[in-house]
Amino acid sequence: MDFSLNLAQEQKLIMTQQMQLSVKLLQMSSYDLQEYIENEFQENPILEVEYENKKQEEQKDIIEYKELVKYLEFDNYSSQNYKNYNEHDEISPFNFISSEKSLKEYLYEQVSELNEDDYTKAICEYIIESLDSKGYLSLSIEDIAKELKINIDTFNDALKIVQNFEPDGIGARNLKECLKIQMRKKHFLDDNICKIVDEHLQDLSENKYQNIAKALNITVKEAQTYGDKIKTLEPKPSRGFFTGEEVKYVSPDAYIRKVDDKYYIEMNESLMPRLSINSLYKDILNQEKDDVATEFVKEKINSAMFLIKSIEQRKSTIYKVIEKIIELQYDFFEFGKEYLKPMTLKQIAESLNMHESTISRAIKDKYIYTNKGTIKLKSLFTTGVYSLKEGEDISVFNIKKEMKRLIEKEDKNKPLSDQVICEKLSENGMNISRRTVAKYRDELQIKSSSKRKRF
Structure with a gap:
């Protein structure tokens, strides 16, 4: 054991606080950078922040609105009134003509048209307010009835009224009930299709029609026909309606x-x-x-x-x-x-x-x-695969596009396996493995060959 002093030369890169800040600002989005500048402005009295451009835009909006009012002075609302409108302008004249309707607003309109007493309408409105983002009534019926201090039968009567509203399937307690409500309205509800919904939704999602056919004692083709009908239904009744959240538009850099x-x-x-x-x-x-x-x-x-x-x-x-x-x-x-x-x-x-x-x-x-x-x-930014035919890299986008084309043209009675797709891509100079084919197929949300098969 000995103590000694040694001299050694070495190079180190030490990031100063200023360098760290520079790196931090570079990776920020425009929105994050705006927030950061605002915080700095609050903390640093030396810093001056001018929002001239934003003020000019606000003034421009006011001017465009005044110009827009001129259109409203005419009785004719045909397209000729908007022939000078530029689609790249910040405010569209059509924004002042219509507004988005939420699901709840649509349901409230149907409540107002009911030929029922105010008491029943009030219960219907309470049910509407209790719907989740999918349009389902996920709360316990017993809990709601207890909270409203009404009996279960009265609540169920009001719930049936709501379930007859549009869109079809609204007010269902779960997916199975949602599908059944829609099937009843479309008049193709029978014992077999009910059994598929109740007991074989997992088989249906995986296209295991042989299992369904065996359980129901019907042919595979009949099971497939039932499956096709069920797949036309909407599992999320609220889809397509305004949810109350404004769409966040991206401002380009x-x-x-x-x-x-x-x-x-x-x-x-x-x-x-x-x-x-x-x-x-x-x-x-x-x-x-x-x-x-x-x-x-x-x-x-x-x-x-x-x-x-x-x-x-x-x-x-x-x-x-x-x-x-x-x-x-x-x-x-x-x-x-x-x-x-x-x-x-x-x-x-x-x-x-x-x-x-x-x-x-x-x-x-x-x-x-x-x-x-x-x-x-x-x-x-995309990766590429070297093509022996073309002598240059092929982007992943083009490989996926070719895969999609092959699957769209396949014989649905004998769908192409991932290995066959791999071989056909190789013939076109796209040298990727079967595992990569499966990965790209999943990214394209295309099912495996066994689940694409038609009977």
């Missing part, structure tokens, strides 16, 4: 505009407020009377300046990444998703002399607006 034969990037400046330094605090530095105040101001100015620079750096990095993506995926922007080429983070990182993690952060939760719609940047 950049717009891709095509001018002649070239694509240009226009960063969405309206997402971010304009940041600057409050000039009042500069006087404190010039006066230099209070050392404590001066030090405080210097610290806050440095913090504000670094935030401004980091946001500019973030914008610059995202711009460079989008620019490289457009270069590599030019055919996609021209012709659509079928021409999406395999592209990896490593490929972009090497071409821009950046680290893969930087590219990953730059595309996280970022969107671009193109002539193909609003696209998530991450969706443009």
Whole structure:
């Protein structure tokens, strides 16, 4: 055992707080960054935040609304009144004509049309308020009756009224009752179909018609016919109705505009407020009377300046990444998703002399607006399989598309197994394993060959 001193040289990369902040800002979505800036504004008195663009948009909305009122002065509401309307404008004239109707509103309208006393209508309304997001009455009947201080028979009478409302299946206690209500209304409820719903829904979901046929003592084809009828029913009665939650629209981080034969990037400046330094605090530095105040101001100015620079750096990095993506995926922007080429983070990182993690952060939760719609940047990154025929990589999208085409054209009496699909893809130069075929099939939500078989 001995104690000694040694000198050694080594290199270490230590991330400062500023570097950590820069990385953090890069991977933030526009919404998260707005929240972060707002918090910084509350904590840093040096920071000035201007929402000029948003004010201009609000003013623009007011002007467009005034213009819209002119349309309403006419009695004729034909399409010629809207011939000058641009589909890319922020406010559509049709938004002022109609509104979405929720499921509860639709059911309340049917209650108001009932030829029943107010007492019964009140119970029906209570049932409507007790429905879950699927349109089912998942609460216990006994508990509801006890809470309303009514007997079970009275409650069941009101429940039957609600279950006769549209959409079909509303007010059911479970999936089986929901299906039976719909079958009764469609007039194809018999003993066999009831038994399938009560005892063989699992077999039905897996297309095990042989099991159903054996249990019901009918042919496999008859069992399949019953199954086809059941599969036309709606397991979620509330589907298609407004749920009360507004759809969250994504604001793109950049717009891709095509001018002649070239694509240009226009960063969405309206997402971010304009940041600057409050000039009042500069006087404190010039006066230099209070050392404590001066030090405080210097610290806050440095913090504000670094935030401004980091946001500019973030914008610059995202711009460079989008620019490289457009270069590599030019055919996609021209012709659509079928021409999406395999592209990896490593490929972009090497071409821009950046680290893969930087590219990953730059595309996280970022969107671009193109002539193909609003696209998530991450969706443009796909792996590929080398094709011996074509001599280049084939994107996973095209492999899935070919798989879907093969399955759509197959003989439904003898569906293609995953191994056969694998062999047919290999013939077309798409060299993937049977396990990969099964994985892609699951992602496409296509059942296995045994469950696709028709009798």
